[in-house]
Amino acid sequence: MxxxxxxxxxxxxxxxxxxxxxxxxxxxxxxxxxxxRPYMTYQPFLPEVLAGSIEARHAAVSLRRHLHRTRLIAxxxxxxxxxxxxxxxxxxxxxxxxxxxxxxxxxxxxVTRTFPIPGIQEEAFGLKHVEEAVAIRDRLLTSFDRAAALPPGPERRKLLTATFVGGGFSGVEGFGELMSLAKSLLKHYPELDAHELNLHLVEALGRILPEVGDKPGSWVVRSLERRGAQVHLNTQLLSAADGNIVLSNGQEFASGLLVWTAGNAxxxxxxxxxxxxxxxxxxxxxxxxxxxxxxxxxxxxxxxxxxxxxxxxxxxxxxxxxxxxxxxxxxxxxxxxxxxxxxxxRGRNTKDYVHHSLGVVATLGIGRGIFQYHGLVIKGLPAWLMHRGYHVLAIPTWERKARVFAVWATAALYGRDIVSLASVQDPRKAFVSGGRPASPVGLPD
The missing domain is CATH 3.50.50.60 (FAD/NAD(P)-binding domain)
Structure with missing residues (x-):
């Protein structure tokens, strides 16, 4: 053979x-x-994994489950x-x-394109894999828990600040979904006020979502800003050392979460x-x-x-x-x-690859989206429904479609789960410490 x-x-x-x-x-x-990796990541669902609208495993298609006659090497x-x-x-x-x-x-x-900017390697998350989407979500949830226990001040303000760098589809969708999640969390944290939430989107060009037209792109910017976001166009990230964000437009602020989505390499x-x-x-x-x-x-x-x-x-x-x-x-x-x-x-002729675009569609958070096909532009709830409908049909295998749809239906009835599982990133910590919480600094065990 x-x-x-x-x-x-x-x-x-x-x-x-x-x-x-x-x-x-x-x-x-x-x-x-x-x-x-033993799975294929369905990347269009990563923003919804980030927001807790889809379970992480449901955005990953197991290779061994569906490739029955293929040899797989991890x-x-x-x-x-x-x-x-x-x-x-x-x-x-x-x-x-x-x-x-x-x-x-x-x-x-x-792979994710990066630049030699101070602090990027130490502070930033990417958004190309399921693990990254889950880590971003857990970081946001943990930041809310920590901020609720602090008095108003610089540390609390830093925990409630998130920054996305990159205004392409991945960055805008992830930013919109994170904003939707953060806004929904506030009702569970009476200690926090909506005005304390600071969300920044940084884009080096003069517009976002280059795949859509100028007017739809401008509408997305206005929509995000009406919801409380700060969109920095024609702006570059100069430094992120120790979580202190320095932008080329002169702004500086501390950010507890930094997500890098500035294109591919x-x-x-x-x-x-x-x-x-x-x-x-x-x-x-x-x-x-x-x-x-x-x-x-x-x-x-x-x-x-x-x-x-x-x-x-x-x-x-x-x-x-x-x-x-x-x-x-x-x-x-x-x-x-x-x-x-x-x-x-078999010695037969091959055919050329030709595909005419079906249009572009993006989610901007629960109930918000944008769709464009040539001159046709659809905004808001209809576009968001189109986004979900297209991608639940596009994700491979009926098994994955059913799981995703079931999670959506459950969330529509009971809301998104807001439990942080950040501890799974260091699962042996509780075992090694005997199940005891860490002692305060300066106090004996």
Whole structure:
């Protein structure tokens, strides 16, 4: 059998493997997926995980539960050497080793783009994985608990201040959902006042949500500001050392929560550790049918899709444009990739990837959203319902759809759960200390 090796189990990788299981004949090829996480994260639901509207596990699709005929390796690919048809795999608890392949599929995804800003590495959370969304939520809930026990002052003000850096979809949706959660928490904390809550959104450009038009983007800014947010446009973060936020517009304030969502960067595996052709942005060069190569030269049996690939966007009618890195494209590229690989194995012609956008939709918190399709713009509750409807249908498997819908129905009746489980980030602490709380400083145990 031929060995099909898929690097990365995100959107594109999962859907490629899932569809290959249905397309391949018995004994035609073996599929292997290498990914350090045993699940695919449905990233559009991360803002709702952050807000407690969805359980964390429901935004993660188990690879082993749904890929029944695929070999799964829980590890990371650290180098791709197509000249020798091998990759280097790193797994915890064992030395690095080489893995061979006949057909390679690169769907490693992108990573969060960061800059050498003081305090970012020590203070900031990202928002690309389930663990990060849960940690942000727990930090906010714990901050409310601590603030309620303090008198008004600088420390309490810091605990009730949250800052998001990045005005793209991930940042705006996460910010809107966090604002919705924070506002709803106030009724459970009579010690706190709504005026003490300070929420900042920082964007280096002069607008947010670049995927929507100027007018809808301006409406989102006004909507957030009416709800009490402070939106800083044309502003950069200069420092976050010790939680003290310094902005390029001259403002300084202490923030107990910092979330960094300022775009994506190419995956280091693809950018720095492969002999495959990459463009100036560090993305794999891909033809319209998702084979790696250029219009004049193709690399046999090597394919790529998703956020780590420069896929020509044929829907625009221009030769110099590429598909944007979002779930809408990654899912459909994975499906087309599986069909093309199966066709290639059987000596048939492949088809180009073409997808016309279905529009963009974003949640801004419970009951608030925005949708745009060409000149059609829908705002408020209808857009929020469209967001939920589209994504509950888009998340793979009926099992996940049912779980998500059940949580939504429960929350509609009883509200969101507001219990912080920050202690799970250090689960052995209670055991090691014998179940005793930490002693106050200066007092004996």
């Amino acid at each position: 031929r060995e099909i090796l898929i690097v990365g189990g995100g959107y594109a990788g999962f859907y490629t493997a899932w569809r290959l299981e249905k397309k391949l004949r018995h004994g035609e090829a073996r599929v292997t997926v290498v990914d350090p 590890g990371s690919v650290t180098e791709i050497r197509n000249a020798s048809r091998t990759v280097t795999v790193r797994q915890e608890g064992r030395p690095d080793y080489d893995l061979g392949y006949d057909v390679l599929v690169v769907t490693a995804g992108a 190419s995956n280091p595996i693809v950018h720095n550790h492969t002999d495959l052709p990459v463009n100036q942005r560090g993305l794999v060069r891909v033809r319209a049918d998702l084979r790696v190569g250029t219009e004049t030269a193709v690399i046999p049996d090597v394919w790529a899709a998703g956020d780590d690939a420069a896929v020509p966007d044929l829907a625009t009618g221009r030769s110099d444009t590429y598909t944007v890195p979002n779930a809408q494209h990654a899912v459909r590229q994975g499906k087309r990739l599986a069909k093309n690989i199966a066709a290639s194995l």
